[in-house]
Amino acid sequence: MRPTFSVSFGGIFVEGRFEKDIFKDSFKFRLFINNGSCGVQPHWHKEIEIIYITQGGVNVGISRKIFHLNKGDILLIGSADAHYFLPAKNDDQRVVIQFDLSIFDDVFGNTDEIKSIKSVFAKTQKISSQWNNNVKVAFERYINELIGENARKERGYMLAIKARLIDIAVLLLRYVPQDNYEPEEVDSHKKSIKRLENVFEYISNNYANPITLYEISKVAGFSIYHFSRFFKNNTDITFHKYLNSFRITKAEWFLMNSDDSITQIAYKTGFLSIKTFNKVFKDMKGCSPTQYRKEQNIRSS
Numbered sequence: 001m002r003p004t005f006s007v008s009f010g011g012i013f014v015e016g017r018f019e020k021d022i023f024k025d026s027f028k029f030r031l032f033i034n035n036g037s038c039g040v041q042p043h044w045h046k047e048i049e050i051i052y053i054t055q056g057g058v059n060v061g062i063s064r065k066i067f068h069l070n071k072g073d074i075l076l077i078g079s080a081d082a083h084y085f086l087p088a089k090n091d092d093q094r095v096v097i098q099f100d101l102s103i104f105d106d107v108f109g110n111t112d113e114i115k116s117i118k119s120v121f122a123k124t125q126k127i128s129s130q131w132n133n134n135v136k137v138a139f140e141r142y143i144n145e146l147i148g149e150n151a152r153k154e155r156g157y158m159l160a161i162k163a164r165l166i167d168i169a170v171l172l173l174r175y176v177p178q179d180n181y182e183p184e185e186v187d188s189h190k191k192s193i194k195r196l197e198n199v200f201e202y203i204s205n206n207y208a209n210p211i212t213l214y215e216i217s218k219v220a221g222f223s224i225y226h227f228s229r230f231f232k233n234n235t236d237i238t239f240h241k242y243l244n245s246f247r248i249t250k251a252e253w254f255l256m257n258s259d260d261s262i263t264q265i266a267y268k269t270g271f272l273s274i275k276t277f278n279k280v281f282k283d284m285k286g287c288s289p290t291q292y293r294k295e296q297n298i299r300s301s
Helices: 101-108 112-123 133-152 157-175 183-206 213-220 224-235 239-257 262-268 274-285 289-300
Strands: 029-035 040-043 048-055 057-062 065-070 074-077 083-085 093-099
Touching (some): 029 133, 029 157, 048 133, 057 074, 133 157, 183 213, 183 224, 183 239, 213 239, 239 274, 239 289, 274 289
Antiparallel strands (some): 029 093, 040 083, 048 074, 057 083
């Protein structure tokens, strides 16, 4: 049910376990618009994410469930929910809102209100098609106000953004059904996250070297058999596929930002032969490393 893949997304380099440092300043909020031409591989972050489709449609995976979103649909992605976007048509468009729950701390402090707000984003039914239409209309209005405040950045806009986020939380708390979780489920989830963090941290530090299934199983505290099942159940991909994806994403960066030869990049990203590197790269990116570098150079020139 949790993190995967390393990917370049919105100018941020995602390393294995989660998206890091997604905010440029101390105000833990950002809003941007993406088209659907490129897929986004599975990743997670501790911040809340809201997706609002303004044009076309897109398929979004959260854990092991796929949500098909059309124009006007809203999707909530909770803290530490692994999610990914499948490639869509070029004319598709989505608004992405991300914020850290700590954004409310200076408003409420450690009170029952802040606890309610923080829990509501984790438990609310995720897609607007499950909500009452009046709730959806109100939510869309708040999103459009967030878009306007973020674009204009007039005096007091940060306070206005916090106010709209609180409005959204109250809307969800009052009018949208909540999913309840047993304490045992929460505890099990936390343990899984910790094990995965250890695995992804190890890969981030050692991807340039050979990493065996036995080696990584020990990092997670499992036998090889149980680790393979654990990893697949929690990320919906195999460990081998994840490792290759991480290495290929690193290779993309070197192809775009260094003068290293293809052979040098293959070995410094953990591939033991240029033949294997070329095959895996083409399988994942649809072109050879050489073609990829040429295309990137043309785009940047």
